[in-house]
Amino acid sequence: xxxxxxxxxxxxxxSKYARATAGAAYQTYNDLLLAQQWSxxxxxxxxxCGRCAFRGRRPGVAKDEVVVxxxxxESLSMAWLGAAFAGLGGLGEIYLAIAAEDSSxxxxxxxxxIAKPAV
Amino acid sequence: MTEPIPIHISNHRAFVxxxxxxxxxxxxxxITGVLGGTLPHLSQQNIFLGLPLILLPEEVFLLVSKGxxxxxxxxxxxxxxxxxxxxxxxxxxxxxxxRQLSRSQAxxxxxxxxxxxxxxxxxxxxREERRRRDAxxxxxxxxxxxxxxxxxxxxxxxxxxxxxxPVPTPTAATSTSTAxxxxxxxxxxxxPMSSNSLSWHEPERHSFSTLDGARIAGIWTYPSTDAERAxxxxxxxxxxxxxxxxxxxxxGGDWLVYPGDPLRYHSHFVATVHSxxxxxxxxxxxxxxxxxxxxxxxxxxxCCWDPAARKVSYLSVEWAGFG
Numbered sequence: 038x039x040x041x042x043x044x045x046x047x048x049x050x051x052s053k054y055a056r057a058t059a060g061a062a063y064q065t066y067n068d069l070l071l072a073q074q075w076s077x078x079x080x081x082x083x084x085x086c087g088r089c090a091f092r093g094r095r096p097g098v099a100k101d102e103v104v105v106x107x108x109x110x111e112s113l114s115m116a117w118l119g120a121a122f123a124g125l126g127g128l129g130e131i132y133l134a135i136a137a138e139d140s141s142x143x144x145x146x147x148x149x150x151i152a153k154p155a156v
Numbered sequence: 157m158t159e160p161i162p163i164h165i166s167n168h169r170a171f172v173x174x175x176x177x178x179x180x181x182x183x184x185x186x187i188t189g190v191l192g193g194t195l196p197h198l199s200q201q202n203i204f205l206g207l208p209l210i211l212l213p214e215e216v217f218l219l220v221s222k223g224x225x226x227x228x229x230x231x232x233x234x235x236x237x238x239x240x241x242x243x244x245x246x247x248x249x250x251x252x253x254x255r256q257l258s259r260s261q262a263x264x265x266x267x268x269x270x271x272x273x274x275x276x277x278x279x280x281x282x283r284e285e286r287r288r289r290d291a292x293x294x295x296x297x298x299x300x301x302x303x304x305x306x307x308x309x310x311x312x313x314x315x316x317x318x319x320x321x322p323v324p325t326p327t328a329a330t331s332t333s334t335a336x337x338x339x340x341x342x343x344x345x346x347x348p349m350s351s352n353s354l355s356w357h358e359p360e361r362h363s364f365s366t367l368d369g370a371r372i373a374g375i376w377t378y379p380s381t382d383a384e385r386a387x388x389x390x391x392x393x394x395x396x397x398x399x400x401x402x403x404x405x406x407x408g409g410d411w412l413v414y415p416g417d418p419l420r421y422h423s424h425f426v427a428t429v430h431s432x433x434x435x436x437x438x439x440x441x442x443x444x445x446x447x448x449x450x451x452x453x454x455x456x457x458x459c460c461w462d463p464a465a466r467k468v469s470y471l472s473v474e475w476a477g478f479g
Contacts, residue, residue: 073478095478109439115460116433118471132476135439144476145446151397152472153415153424154455 038063043070050080050089057108058088061136065106066091068134068142077101085124086117090131104132104144122149160223162359163216164208165375166230170216171208173350178209185224186400187215188418196347212403213378214391220367221392229375232362234351241355249348256346386431386461393468394427394459401427408448413457425449425457425472433462433469442473450475 038044038059047066051059069075069091078093083105090105105121107113122128130148137143161177163170172178172189181187189209198204211219219225237245270276351357362375370376379385387410394401400414402423409426412418426449430437437458449456456473 068479107439109443111439113437113439114434115430115437115458115469115471118437118458119433119469133439133442134479135443142479143443144479145442146474146476147442148472148474149470150472151425151457151470152455154450154453154472154474 041067043067046080047089050082054088057111058106061106061108061111061134062088064136064140065104065134065142069093069104081125083121083124085120090121090125102130102132103128104134106134106136109135109137118147160365161219161225162228162363163211163219163225164228164230165370168376168378170211170213170227170376171230172211173208174352175207178207181209181219181225182417185219186395186398187211187219188400188402189215190403212391212401213384214388214401216376217367217378217388218392218395220365220370223365227364227367227370227376228359229362229364229370229373232375233357233359234354235356235358235361237354237356245354252346382463383429383431386463387429389461389466390427390429390459390468404428407452407454408445409456412454423454425455426452427457427459430458430460433460435460446473446475449473 039048043066044063047063051062066078066080070078074096075091075093076096078091081090081092081103083090086105088106090103092101092103094101103125105125118133121131125131128149130146130152132144133147135143135145161172161180162174163172165171172181178189178191181189189211191205191207192210193206193208194202195204195206216225216227220227271280362373364370364373364375367376379388391401391411394411394413400416400418401411402414402418404411404426407426409428411427412423413425413427414421414423426445428441428445442458445456445458458471458473460469460471462469
């Protein structure tokens with residue numbers, strides 16, 4: 038992946054953290070940038086979760102949103118998710134990107150607290 | 157402080173047998189429970205069920221810990237009745253049966269008056285004529301069969317005999333009134349439900365107003381594991397926030413969380429409980445719960461009990477809608 042044109046944006050972060058998180062982060066970054074067509078995509082450091090996250094703007098949405106990547110095979114916990122919220126400056130909602138080994142990525146919106154689903 | 161509601165415990169299951177208590181649990185305490193009893197006059201279905209109300213163990217925990225209810229050990233609350241009490245009970249039972257029979261007879265009589273009209277009489281005659289013809293046809297047909305297969309053996313003969321047997325009619329010994337009552341196909345039967353009228357039912361003998369007391373007596377031991385304790389704490393927290401909870405097994409969760417009475421609202425959430433902040437949570441669970449929630453117009457509620465900080469934290473999960 039080092040020779041891929043988008044790698045330069047991530048290289049600093051991926052070398053900092055465990056190799057196991059690199060694949061999911063890289064996959065998610067490319068999916069957001071190229072497939073989901075997010076604009077103003079920037080990499081955010083999230084040491085509390087041992088990885089980097091991504092902040093950008095989804096097409097058709099007025100505000101910035103943050104995506105935290107993870108691999109389908111990882112073991113998470115409620116504490117880990119809580120740390121993600123805290124480490125991003127106490128955001129109300131984040132997207133968790135779950136990357137599988139077949140390169141598919143699914144996104145789930147996590148909202149802190151009890152938030153009614155949209156009608 | 158109003159009278160606490162008795163919850164009858166039998167084999168570690170919680171039942172409420174009084175309809176007024178069921179209503180009070182719902183209206184005053186926001187506890188719905190599930191009706192699990194068969195209706196006597198609609199017994200071969202389970203869409204409509206009646207008393208008793210069955211409570212979730214978390215509901216019992218909440219009601220007793222807040223003093224809204226007490227636990228009554230059902231097996232232990234009956235003493236041996238005296239012979240006199242049994243005789244009185246039997247007399248009352250027979251009197252009640254006779255009352256029900258005469259009520260049905262009165263119903264039957266009013267139906268008969270209606271059925272005496274000319275039109276009804278004519279139709280009944282036609283029906284009986286048809287039935288007589290059919291029975292005759294069956295008999296002649298059967299006798300023909302029996303002559304040809306009588307050599308075939310005992311089994312076939314038995315079969316033809318049963319074909320010829322007429323529809324059972326009431327014997328001459330029974331009175332005509334009971335016969336007509338039995339022949340009609342709709343009765344109102346009252347089934348004795350409550351033990352309150354029995355003089356040897358003494359629930360005070362084996363009642364517990366605290367969970368610890370019930371646990372020591374071995375009647376009710378929930379919660380006894382960390383996972384169960386976490387469920388109780390989360391249930392209580394959701395209840396204190398004003399929600400109604402119902403069973404969540406149809407949606408793959410612990411509970412359905414309603415913003416109001418389930419008879420009036422759809423639930424907004426399917427909740428699952430995680431017993432500690434460090435308990436394993438797989439991304440696949442988030443995918444499965446999140447997708448199911450969104451597909452059913454709900455969100456998934458991940459609830460976590462922190463035993464150290466003694467508080468509950470929540471995360472609402474929905475499919476992002478993209479990706």
